[in-house]
Amino acid sequence: MDSDGMATRGVNYSRVFSQAIDRLHAEGRYRVFIDILRNKGAFPNARCFAGHNGPKPITVWCSNDYLAMGQHPDVIAAMEEALHDVGAGSGGTRNIGGNTHYHIDLEGELADLHGKEAALLFTSGYVSNEATLSTLAKLFPGMVVFSDEMNHASMIAGIRHAGCEKRIFRHNDLAHLEELLAAEDADAPKLIAFESVYSMDGDIAPIADICDLADRYNALTYLDEVHAVGMYGAHGGGISERDEVAHRLTVIEGTLGKAFGVMGGYIAADRTVIDVIRSYAPGFIFTTSLSPVLVAGALASVRHLKASSVERDGQQQAAETLKRMMREAGLPVMDSTTHIVPLMVGDPVKAKKISDILLAEYGVYVQPINYPTVPRGTERLRFTPGPAHDETMMRELCQALVEIWDRLELRAAA
């Protein structure tokens, strides 16, 4: 195929590509990247380049750098030291030239954080879920995976790529999960895959109860804690630390790219399980390892949040305050029990319009969340207040939202 001859014969490739884009525009969910640069040391302040009118100052309300650890002096200093000590990239896979002492230290620190024997780093949380779930399930012929209906796309990808049987249980519904478990052969290998904090609704799974079911039906358990590590538990070990159930889980998965403020993913588990994933998962074996600069930064961040609860407490307080202010202002804040503050809109075009007005007129950056990230009809704005968002910022935000809600006549819909 040459560049301007896509339609010479048979299938018209150009038309299929264009139609795929047209469908997104028609549904109002074509996405535009917002062009920003954060100001280090002044988070949540940033500069916006959108529409080439920038740089213009804005306040970021939708970062997953939940505790602003990406700006923490210890993290920056550790990354700078690694940069000067060993250089930019690792130069290879973990097996071929790309292992460093930093990787080994961080894996030890993460194993300790979750009370497990070992841990394994991946280039992202997405890859850690995809690679681990697909490899685990493939190892057991006849494996049946029980998956919460709200599980993240990366977990769904891993389960699908395993090619195994899959049963979807209703979100956090223990009775439904048990019904599905009981329906399978008692001798079939089983794995229950779920999250602790669900990122778009901000609710929490009943981990202990799910472990009880796993015991009763002899199932392995896989818990995604990406929206909880660093933020819950006395040392930032997540909801499984807070609920004192970490030892009951087969695999705990986490990220270095949200509360820890850097980039990368990991799993923690028994030594043998880690050894199996390390040895068999293509998504681990055949990829350049995390840059030692990132690993050094994550190591500093994990260590800091193990010892300090100031950031966690500040975040919880900020989230409580914002939820209260939104409720008092009559805004349709959703019923979240965590640090995540979702505001229901229920329409992709309106969600984008509110976001556009906030950015253009109020200097507030919050992204509209549309399908496929959330189900159609539940489009929303998702706020992630952190320890650095103060009450003045929150008052200004609520006032802006009320004005926009009135202007767009959204009160009835809310």
Place this chain on the structure above:
Amino acid sequence: MDSDGMATRGVNYSRVFSQAIDRLHAEGRYRVFIDILRNKGAFPNARCFAGHNGPKPITVWCSNDYLAMGQHPDVIAAMEEALHDVGAGSGGTRNIGGNTHYHIDLEGELADLHGKEAALLFTSGYVSNEATLSTLAKLFPGMVVFSDEMNHASMIAGIRHAGCEKRIFRHNDLAHLEELLAAEDADAPKLIAFESVYSMDGDIAPIADICDLADRYNALTYLDEVHAVGMYGAHGGGISERDEVAHRLTVIEGTLGKAFGVMGGYIAADRTVIDVIRSYAPGFIFTTSLSPVLVAGALASVRHLKASSVERDGQQQAAETLKRMMREAGLPVMDSTTHIVPLMVGDPVKAKKISDILLAEYGVYVQPINYPTVPRGTERLRFTPGPAHDETMMRELCQALVEIWDRLELRAAA
């Protein structure tokens, strides 16, 4: 399942995990991470922590930081600036809070490097292949993908995850590829997926001839250039630049983690193709974007290698010299036409033994390459000399190899 109750009923999970590890030991291909730290500014020198006797000085001979750009002052300076300007991580996906001006600049630079309208960054080359191929193929009902038998694991994963029809053609075999193309319905959508430089043998694909076949049979083309970008072509645009065929390819895929010395992957293509992948690929949408620190470093590296051929020329010369010295020493160097210098061993246990002796007795670090990275029976050592490996190092290396070859009585096998 509780931590010590894996065997209470039905399936014995612990036993299956242990057996999986035992199989690797039995085949002699259980892998151990070598624990090293490179010395920035002194590459290929490094420190080794292996066996806890370390730090001990070693010479690295198997890095994919082919041109030592991971140590280049421009790259280090750019990363340091970004670290202090915006912080450690991006804090979100490209769509939700994790886009930065650096990402947009680098995508522009990469599009220009390959003479394409647009480019798209991924967290790794593995993810760029998996996400793009699976998404491309899914978009066309009835798609048939024609895949070179030596394609990388990440391409195979992408094609498999698309769930489409797949035809494997013999490595670089145009007649076989044409035979397979001709056997399909002329109206079926088709995609030919291949690499430019094959990383374990070091040979090169006939890109122009494959594009001719793509034209004749109206197929899209997908070229993986991860072992060529930065190293071939007047500006580092890869073999497709050197052969003046970049404009004929639908998608060119590359990495920021090898010759560019940092981390991450990308594709370059027409604007509409990029827009489709950006909008539909789960592996792009649902993951935290590359750290702006990495993006800034990669931007400096790409710009430097666009303007400078010193590193490329030095690498080619080093590879030629090492291949000549090995041939003169009677060592079984494979027939590579590129910068990659593979030495055939043909047995996983012996390959590991040679590597162990080199590290322990000669301070030489080169990893044994075993199945599944190469087919069983073709286990090898893979050397990647770069501009910083001088002739003295090469003489010492060849002398060490000859001594080991004699000690292990490998002459007959070679």
